[in-house]
Amino acid sequence: MNQTFSRRRDRLLTYQAMREGKITSSRRTRCSACGEESPQLEWDRNFQVCPRCGFHAPVGAYYRLSNILDPGSFQELEDKLSPADPLAFPGYPAKLSELEQSTGLKDAAVAALGRVDGHKAVFAVLDSRFLMGSMGTAVGEKITRAAEYAGKKKLPLVIFSASGGARMQEGIFSLMQMAKTAAAVQRFQSGGGLYISCFTHPTTGGVTASFASLGDIMLSEPGALIGFAGPRVIEQTIKEQLPEGFQRAEYLLDHGFLDRIVLRNEWRAVLSQLLALHEKGGRP
């Protein structure tokens, strides 16, 4: 037990140091894309982008927000929202509390009010460390409340997606979150709100097929896998190998589904530009 606490404490301190940019670990981390090792320090300075190949490694929701928002502007929304177990699925509650312990997250989404270069907006970020960022009822509810809150406050909405899709353990209730979130962002947008959807690696299934594909502006980090069906399912279905780069952000850009690819260190500048162009959330 003591060990768990000290490990948790270590991690929290490490996160704090990472946020403040003063990590001096001698640890080396291997890139899951190119297989090369680089000092953790270099990864940290590079916002967790591989210093060798430029692979944009998945990052946690709080970390992402801390790199995008103006210092001190982060105000978490709906942080009490907890997951449910609508199917009474065997082993699911235990899995949820285990993940809460290891990630510090209640579920796979974080919503916040924040500013980028002084421009106020509502943010929602999916975190792939929590069951692949899958959308269960709590994630669907958080996205929906973020959209409704943004609508009520007449603020722009920025969502960063990273998700394996629907949360199997919540079955049909998970599927319904697609309808719910799509309806919520649709309602927000038809009320004049600006919605910027940002894909990160990987985003597939029910998240791609709902709110994530509905942005007024569609952005993605480079190399992100974006699709409805996952590559393995497609290969099994069509019984052939998919070409290199299939379903990657660059491919989607070429096929007309994205406005732009944004490097991780460019998010602040790009969001700031877009928010300024839509001052007052897109209203005249």
Add this chain to the structure above:
Amino acid sequence: MSRYTPEEKVKIARDPGRPGTSDFIAALFIDFFEQRGDRLCGEDPSILGGIARFHGRPVTVIGHRKGKDLEENLRCNFGMPSPEGYRKAQRLMRQAEKFGRPVITFVDTPGAYPGKEAEERGQGEAIAQTLALMSALEVPTIAIVTGEGGSGGALALAVANRVLMLEHAVYSVLSPEGFASILWKDASRAGEACGVMKLTAQDLRRGGIVQGVLREPEEGAHTNWEAAFRTVDAALTHELAALDKLKGPALARQRYEMFRAMGQGLPPAGREEP
């Protein structure tokens, strides 16, 4: 009411002898005029749609089409739509709204097609836009799950004011096979998956996901089409009359609130409401 296990229901729901969208259209509507094509690049026969009269009143009717024989199965891709199919559905729904026609959909698909071209042309975007559009329509919409309601590919035609299911139809986040292979890395445990997924009409009614379960004849709709048609006809008549009391924006609001509540205020974990 539940003479069949969830696993047996999955088999029945997939029975090729069950009436499909084209059968329901032929039996319940007159003057059907099929509309084809998405006006962007293609025509997807796995979604059938058009204008027809229901008891004299023009409606837009859309549904998944699996096909009746192997040749038609192949042409319709076994009811697995491509983006063109969803974009055609969007076009028909917009038109329905423009002309003030109710939209009636028949849901029967294993899921949207997980193919290379489908991805290339934006399967995810096509489904997402259909969900968003359907959620905000200001005309009455009724969806009937007649066979298998598989995943987002089914939901895209089912964001309706009323979602009804035939008694032995199933509706789920993914096929039981896919579910088992994702969760347990073992597709052969599909039978077990049927048990935990709560995919039967009765379970979904209890969970507030569907608003009505339509009785099927004795052994199932495949044994007596006429009886199934009569039930669906009566249900559509009843629901349309109820929805006619709501004006445009109220219809969109009712639908929004209904889907908004799914997953909120669920029965506490480990307990099931009767």
